[in-house]
Amino acid sequence: MGVRAVKFGGTSLASASQIRKCMDIVQAHPDRKYVIASAPGKRSADDEKITDLLYQLYEQRSGDYAHTWSKICLRFTEIAEDLGVDASKVDSALGEIDSHLGPDTSVDYCASRGEYLNAMIIAAHLGWSFIDAAEVVRFSDSGEFLAEETNDLLGEALRTHDHAVIPGFYGATPSGEIKTFSRGGSDVTGALVARATQASVYENWTDVSGILTADPRIVDNPLPIPRISYTALRQLTYLGASVLHENAIYPVRRANIPTHIRNTNQPQDPGTWIQGEPFAGSSLADASPATPQKMIGLAGRTNCLALTVRKVQWSGSLGVGAQLLNLFDEARIAVDLVVTSVDSWTFIFRGDTSTKESVMAKIGSLDPDSMEVRENLALVGVVTTGTLPRAKTTSAINQSLAEAGIDVFLDSSAESMHVVAVDSLRYEDAVRSIYSVLT
Numbered sequence: 001m002g003v004r005a006v007k008f009g010g011t012s013l014a015s016a017s018q019i020r021k022c023m024d025i026v027q028a029h030p031d032r033k034y035v036i037a038s039a040p041g042k043r044s045a046d047d048e049k050i051t052d053l054l055y056q057l058y059e060q061r062s063g064d065y066a067h068t069w070s071k072i073c074l075r076f077t078e079i080a081e082d083l084g085v086d087a088s089k090v091d092s093a094l095g096e097i098d099s100h101l102g103p104d105t106s107v108d109y110c111a112s113r114g115e116y117l118n119a120m121i122i123a124a125h126l127g128w129s130f131i132d133a134a135e136v137v138r139f140s141d142s143g144e145f146l147a148e149e150t151n152d153l154l155g156e157a158l159r160t161h162d163h164a165v166i167p168g169f170y171g172a173t174p175s176g177e178i179k180t181f182s183r184g185g186s187d188v189t190g191a192l193v194a195r196a197t198q199a200s201v202y203e204n205w206t207d208v209s210g211i212l213t214a215d216p217r218i219v220d221n222p223l224p225i226p227r228i229s230y231t232a233l234r235q236l237t238y239l240g241a242s243v244l245h246e247n248a249i250y251p252v253r254r255a256n257i258p259t260h261i262r263n264t265n266q267p268q269d270p271g272t273w274i275q276g277e278p279f280a281g282s283s284l285a286d287a288s289p290a291t292p293q294k295m296i297g298l299a300g301r302t303n304c305l306a307l308t309v310r311k312v313q314w315s316g317s318l319g320v321g322a323q324l325l326n327l328f329d330e331a332r333i334a335v336d337l338v339v340t341s342v343d344s345w346t347f348i349f350r351g352d353t354s355t356k357e358s359v360m361a362k363i364g365s366l367d368p369d370s371m372e373v374r375e376n377l378a379l380v381g382v383v384t385t386g387t388l389p390r391a392k393t394t395s396a397i398n399q400s401l402a403e404a405g406i407d408v409f410l411d412s413s414a415e416s417m418h419v420v421a422v423d424s425l426r427y428e429d430a431v432r433s434i435y436s437v438l439t
Contacts, residue, residue, distance in 0.1 A: 192251050
C-alpha cells in the first residue's frame with residue numbers, strides 16, 4: 001500500500017460538522033495517513049475566518065484584545081465540544097497562547113495559532129499523533145525557508161508515526177521563532193509532507209471540484225479541467241489563477257508526485273489531476289473533442305503598467321537587455337512580460353506610481369531617447385496544449401477581441417502560452433470573449 005498526504009482547506013474545516021466530513025473522507029481510504037490542517041474558515045458568507053481574527057488580535061495585542069480573543073476561544077471550544085474532544089486540552093492550549101500575547105508577540109506567531117489549534121483538535125478527535133510544524137518545518141534565522149532540512153526533519157518524524165496530523169502554514173527557526181508562509185501556505189505544508197513521505201498522491205481538499213478553465217466570477221459555469229500538467233498549472237498560477245499556493249507546486253513536482261484537487265462537500269466529483277509531463281490527456285479538449293483550440297485554461301491580472309524604452313542603435317548592441325533587466329532587479333520589480341522591437345524594449349510589470357518612478361529613474365542613467373508609460377493595463381493569458389500552431393491560436397484570440405471592440409496593446413506567445421495586454425476596464429470582457437472562441 002502507498003501513502004497519501006491529505007490537506008484540507010479552511011472552508012473544509014470551518015466547523016465540527018465540516019471536520020466530520022473530512023474525517024469520513026480520511027477514514028474511507030487506508031492510505032490516507034497524514035492530514036495537513038488549515039485554520040477554520042468561514043461557516044457562512046457573513047462569518048469571519050479565524051486567521052483574519054488572529055491578525056486582528058496581533059494589531060490589538062498591546063491593548064484591549066479581549067473581545068477578539070473571546071471570539072477565537074469560543075470558536076475552538078465549540079468545535080472541540082462538538083467533536084467530543086477533552087475540553088481541558090483546548091483550554092490549556094488557549095491559555096498558553098494567551099500567556100504569550102503582548103507587545104513583543106510576532107505577527108507570525110499570532111497568525112499561525114489557528115492551524116496549530118485546529119490540528120491539535122483534529123488529532124485528538126481521530127486519536128492520531130499531533131506533530132507541531134514548528135518542530136519539522138524549518139526556516140533560517142533570517143526567515144528563509146530551508147527545503148532540504150525540512151524534508152529531512154519531516155521524513156524522520158513521520159517515519160515514527162503510522163498516522164499523524166500536522167498544522168499547515170508555518171514552521172520555525174532553529175531558535176524556535178515561528179515563521180509563516182504567505183496566506184494559503186497550508187498548501188505548501190501539504191506538498192512538503194507528500195514529498196517527505198514519498199506519497200503516492202497529494203490530495204488537496206477544498207470547496208471546489210477541481211480547477212476551472214476560467215474565473216467563475218467572470219465566466220458563467222466554466223468547464224472543469226480534468227487533467228493538467230505541472231508546467232501548465234505553473235503558467236496559469238503565474239498569470240493570476242487562484243488554484244494552489246504558488247510554492248506548493250515545486251516540492252511535489254520535484255518528487256514526481258501527482259496532486260489531486262477534490263471537493264470536500266462533493267467527494268464523488270472527479271476533481272482535477274495534476275502531474276508531471278508527459279501527461280496524456282492533460283487538456284480539457286481531450287475530454288471534449290469539439291473544442292477547436294485545445295485550451296487548458298485562461299487567467300489574468302489587472303493593475304499592470306507597460307514601460308517602453310527607446311534608443312537609436314540599441315538593436316544589435318550586446319548587453320542592453322541584461323542592463324535593463326538588472327535595473328528592474330535593483331528596483332525590486334518583477335517583470336511579467338518583455339517585448340522587443342527595433343531599438344525599443346517594452347516591459348510589463350505590476351506596481352504603482354512610486355514603483356514606476358523608481359525604475360524610470362534608474363533607466364534614465366542609460367540616457368534613452370524616450371520612455372513612455374502605459375498604465376491601467378490587464379494581462380490575459382491562455383494556456384493551450386500546444387497541439388495547434390501558435391499562429392492559429394493567436395489569430396483566434398485577436399479576432400475575438402477585435403470583434404468585441406477591445407484594443408490589444410500588445411500580444412506575445414511562447415510555447416503553449418499566449419498573452420495579450422488590454423485596458424483594465426475591458427479585462428472581464430476580454431476574458432469572456434477569449435473563452436467563448438476557444439471553447
